[in-house]
Amino acid sequence: MSGTEQNGKATLSGAEILIRALTDQGVEVIFGYPGGAVLPIYDALFAQNNIRHILVRQEGGAVHAAEGYARSTGKPGVVLVTSGPGATNAVTGLTDAMMDSIPIVCLTGQVASHLIGNDAFQEADTIGITRPCTKHNYLVQDADEMGRIVHEAFYVATHGRPGPVVIDLPKDICVNQGHYEKPDLENLKHKTYRPPIEGKTEAIAAAVEMMAGAKRPIFYTGGGLINSGPEACARLQELVRLTGYPITSTLMGLGAYPASDDRFLGMLGMHGTYEANNAMHDCDVMICLGARFDDRITGRLDAFSPHSKKIHVDIDPSSINKNISIDLAVIGDVGKVLEQMLARWKDGAYQPDQAALNDWWTTIQKWRSRHCLAFTQGADIIKPQHAIQRLYELTKDRDTYITTEVGQHQMWAAQFYKFEEPNRWMTSGGLGTMGYGLPAAVGAQIAHPDSLVVDISGEASFMMNVQELSTAMQYKLPLKIFILNNRWMGMVRQWQQLLHGSRFSETYSEALPDFVKLADCFGATGMVIERPDELDASIQKMLDTDGLVIADVRVAQEENCFPMVPSGAAHNEMILGDGENADRPKVSGEGMALV
Amino acid sequence: MSEKSEIAPKHTIAVLVDNEPGVLARVVGLFSGRGYNIESLTVAKVDAGEDRSRINIVTSGNEMIIDQIRAQLERLIPVFRVVDLTESGPSVERELALVKVVAKGENRIEALRVADIFRARAVDSTLGSFVFEVTGDSGKVNAFIDLMQPLGLAEVSRTGVVAIARGADAM
The missing domain is CATH 3.30.70.1150 (ACT-like. Chain A, domain 2)
Known part of the structure; x- marks a missing residue:
C-alpha cells in the first residue's frame, strides 16, 4: 500500500486504513455496490486480495445478503454502499437487521466534508436517516479516527444484543492521509458500552428454584439462542433433557432445539401449533430464553398465559416488561445464563415434579392428537404444505440452508420444514421484509459454497428483489429457488378473506412472468411443477441440476395458513384449518385495527 | 405500552452521556420514536475535559413506561449512566x-x-x-x-x- 512518511510514522489514506482495519477484523467478504462517493474505497479494495467483494444489483440486496451471511455463519456481515440513494436503499435491510438483532457493519459513502449540508449531488443525511434503524452510527471526520471507529463499530455490532452499525465515510476522509495501528482486539473495552454477560447469582438461583417447583412448565425460546451461538443451543438441549420439560420456539429461534425431538412442540404464536399455544396459555411456569414477547407471539396481551409465573432471560434489559409483566428477570447472555442454570440445577440436585410433569405431558399429548397441521393432499393440485413437506424429506439428509421471503410460504416453511441445528434457517421475522429470501440465500451460499441453499419463496415476494438473480449468476451460485406460486399475495389475501369480507383488493398477482423463461434469460434453469404425482421427481431433478434453478411450483391458490390466532385473540382462541369457524373468525373491532 | 393512566406521575431523569456529535439527537429521537413525553430538557457539558454532558429530562408515565424509558436510554451506546432522580431518593x-x-x-x-x-x-x-x-x-x-x-x-x-x-x- 502506498504511504508517505510524516513525523516518522507511515501514513495511509483513509480508504486504505479502512481496508486494513476490516482485514484485521477478519472480514473475508463485503457485499456492495460502487458509486461516486465510495470510489476511493473501491480503489483500495482493488489493490488487495484479502477481502472478496460481492457485487449485488441493488443496495437493499447487499444488506439482506450480509444478513444471510451473518445468520448462517454467526459472523458479522459487511456492506459497502455509496452515498445518497445507495444509503437510502440500504435502510430497509438495516431496519430488518435491527428488528432481528443481526450483526451488520454497513459502510456508506458520503459527500466530501465541506459539502455536507449543502444538498450536494447524491447527498443524504445518512446519519440522521439511519439513527433510529441502527444500533449505532458513526460519521468519520478524520482519517486518523478511521481505525478506531471501524473496530468500535464491530465491537458494538457483535456485543450485547447484536445489531446493524453504520459508518458514514465522507469522500475526502477516505482520500486524506492518516495513521493506523492495529489495536489489541481481544481486550478492546468500549468507553460506555458494557453489556452484561453473566446473570446475577441470586437471579439464577431464584430462576432454578421456580423452574424446579413447576407443575406445568414450558421453555419458550427465541433468536437470542441462535445469536448466542451453537454452545448456547447445546446447553439448552442439555437443560431440556435434564428437566424433561416441553419446549416451543419463536420463528427466529427455529433450529436452536432439534425439531425432531419429542419434547419440541413446534413453533408458537400467530401460526404456531395448537399444542404450543395451548401449553403457553395453560402453563404455570414459563421460561423465556432469548425471546421478546413480540405481538405475533403473545396475541391479546391481557389474555396471554394468565396463570403463569414468567422467567425472562435476555441480554437487553429493555426487553424486560416491555409488553408483558415478568416475575423474574435474568439479564445476561443466554448461553452463559444457561450454563449457570445448569450448574445450579446440578449442584442443588434439583428434580422435576415427575407426577405433575406426567399429567402435563398427558394434556399436551391430547392437544397434539388434534393434529393441527393436518391437510389433505388430493390427486390434482399440489398443496403448499405438501410441497414443503416433500422438500424437507428430500433435503433433510443434506447439508442444507433454508431462506424464505415473507408471507404464507414463510409460515408453512416454519411449520413443515424441521430444523435440527442453529444457523440453518434465515427468515425476516420482526420486520417481515418481502424480498429478503433471494439475497439472503446469496449471502448464505457465498458463506457455504458447497452446501445446498434453498430459497423457499412466494411468487410475489420473489419479484421484489428478482434482480439479485444476476448476482447469483455472476458468482455461479447454485441456489435452488422454490417458488410456491399461488398467484396471490397469499397472506394478505388470507386476511382479506377472513377479516375483510373476501374483498380481494389488489392482491392478485397479475402479469406474472414465465418463470422458466425468466430463469432462461439469466442463464439459469427453470421448471414448472404442477402435478402432485410429479412433485418428488421434480424436486429431485431440481436438486440434481447443476447451477441455479427456479422451480415454479403451482400450488392450491386459495389455501389458507392455519392454525391462526387472529389479531386481538388469545392463544386458546385459535382457528384451526378444519374447524367450522375457519372462514368466519370472531374478530373484535379492536382486533381489526391491529396489524 | 400506550395505555394512558389518568395521572401519569412526573419523573426527572438524569443521563450522563459521552459528548459525541449527535448524542442529543439520539436521546430526543428515542423519545419521539417511541412516543414518550418530554416536559422539559436541559443539556450541557459538565466536566473540564468536555467529554461528558449531562441531560436532564422531565417526563411522565406509569411505572412500566418509566422503566422502559430508563432501559431504552441505557441501551444507547454513548450513555454512561441513567438515574431516575424521582425514584432514587431526595x-x-x-x-x-x-x-x-x-x-x-x-x-x-x-x-x-x-x-x-x-x-x-x-x-x-x-x-x-x-x-x-x-x-x-x-x-x-x-x-x-x-x-x-x-x-x-x-x-x-x-x-x-x-x-x-x-x-x-x-x-
Whole structure:
C-alpha cells in the first residue's frame, strides 16, 4: 500500500486504513455496490486480495445478503454502499437487521466534508436517516479516527444484543492521509458500552428454584439462542433433557432445539401449533430464553398465559416488561445464563415434579392428537404444505440452508420444514421484509459454497428483489429457488378473506412472468411443477441440476395458513384449518385495527 | 405500552452521556420514536475535559413506561449512566426563568413587590418594562409567572429543570 512518511510514522489514506482495519477484523467478504462517493474505497479494495467483494444489483440486496451471511455463519456481515440513494436503499435491510438483532457493519459513502449540508449531488443525511434503524452510527471526520471507529463499530455490532452499525465515510476522509495501528482486539473495552454477560447469582438461583417447583412448565425460546451461538443451543438441549420439560420456539429461534425431538412442540404464536399455544396459555411456569414477547407471539396481551409465573432471560434489559409483566428477570447472555442454570440445577440436585410433569405431558399429548397441521393432499393440485413437506424429506439428509421471503410460504416453511441445528434457517421475522429470501440465500451460499441453499419463496415476494438473480449468476451460485406460486399475495389475501369480507383488493398477482423463461434469460434453469404425482421427481431433478434453478411450483391458490390466532385473540382462541369457524373468525373491532 | 393512566406521575431523569456529535439527537429521537413525553430538557457539558454532558429530562408515565424509558436510554451506546432522580431518593430541582413584564403605574409597582417576595431580580428595566430573573423549583417559577399574568406578562424564557441528588453520593 502506498504511504508517505510524516513525523516518522507511515501514513495511509483513509480508504486504505479502512481496508486494513476490516482485514484485521477478519472480514473475508463485503457485499456492495460502487458509486461516486465510495470510489476511493473501491480503489483500495482493488489493490488487495484479502477481502472478496460481492457485487449485488441493488443496495437493499447487499444488506439482506450480509444478513444471510451473518445468520448462517454467526459472523458479522459487511456492506459497502455509496452515498445518497445507495444509503437510502440500504435502510430497509438495516431496519430488518435491527428488528432481528443481526450483526451488520454497513459502510456508506458520503459527500466530501465541506459539502455536507449543502444538498450536494447524491447527498443524504445518512446519519440522521439511519439513527433510529441502527444500533449505532458513526460519521468519520478524520482519517486518523478511521481505525478506531471501524473496530468500535464491530465491537458494538457483535456485543450485547447484536445489531446493524453504520459508518458514514465522507469522500475526502477516505482520500486524506492518516495513521493506523492495529489495536489489541481481544481486550478492546468500549468507553460506555458494557453489556452484561453473566446473570446475577441470586437471579439464577431464584430462576432454578421456580423452574424446579413447576407443575406445568414450558421453555419458550427465541433468536437470542441462535445469536448466542451453537454452545448456547447445546446447553439448552442439555437443560431440556435434564428437566424433561416441553419446549416451543419463536420463528427466529427455529433450529436452536432439534425439531425432531419429542419434547419440541413446534413453533408458537400467530401460526404456531395448537399444542404450543395451548401449553403457553395453560402453563404455570414459563421460561423465556432469548425471546421478546413480540405481538405475533403473545396475541391479546391481557389474555396471554394468565396463570403463569414468567422467567425472562435476555441480554437487553429493555426487553424486560416491555409488553408483558415478568416475575423474574435474568439479564445476561443466554448461553452463559444457561450454563449457570445448569450448574445450579446440578449442584442443588434439583428434580422435576415427575407426577405433575406426567399429567402435563398427558394434556399436551391430547392437544397434539388434534393434529393441527393436518391437510389433505388430493390427486390434482399440489398443496403448499405438501410441497414443503416433500422438500424437507428430500433435503433433510443434506447439508442444507433454508431462506424464505415473507408471507404464507414463510409460515408453512416454519411449520413443515424441521430444523435440527442453529444457523440453518434465515427468515425476516420482526420486520417481515418481502424480498429478503433471494439475497439472503446469496449471502448464505457465498458463506457455504458447497452446501445446498434453498430459497423457499412466494411468487410475489420473489419479484421484489428478482434482480439479485444476476448476482447469483455472476458468482455461479447454485441456489435452488422454490417458488410456491399461488398467484396471490397469499397472506394478505388470507386476511382479506377472513377479516375483510373476501374483498380481494389488489392482491392478485397479475402479469406474472414465465418463470422458466425468466430463469432462461439469466442463464439459469427453470421448471414448472404442477402435478402432485410429479412433485418428488421434480424436486429431485431440481436438486440434481447443476447451477441455479427456479422451480415454479403451482400450488392450491386459495389455501389458507392455519392454525391462526387472529389479531386481538388469545392463544386458546385459535382457528384451526378444519374447524367450522375457519372462514368466519370472531374478530373484535379492536382486533381489526391491529396489524 | 400506550395505555394512558389518568395521572401519569412526573419523573426527572438524569443521563450522563459521552459528548459525541449527535448524542442529543439520539436521546430526543428515542423519545419521539417511541412516543414518550418530554416536559422539559436541559443539556450541557459538565466536566473540564468536555467529554461528558449531562441531560436532564422531565417526563411522565406509569411505572412500566418509566422503566422502559430508563432501559431504552441505557441501551444507547454513548450513555454512561441513567438515574431516575424521582425514584432514587431526595433530590434538588431548579429552574431559571427570565420573565418580561410590560406595565405602568400601580401594576409596575405591584410587579416589583411580587418579585421581591419571590426573590426575583430585575435584570433589565425600562420605564415601561422589567425583565425578572427567578430561580426555584418549577412550581415556584409557575407561581411567579401566574402572578405576573394580570400585571402585564409579555414574554417568558425558561431553562427547563436541572436536578441533582441530595447527599454525598455522586452520579
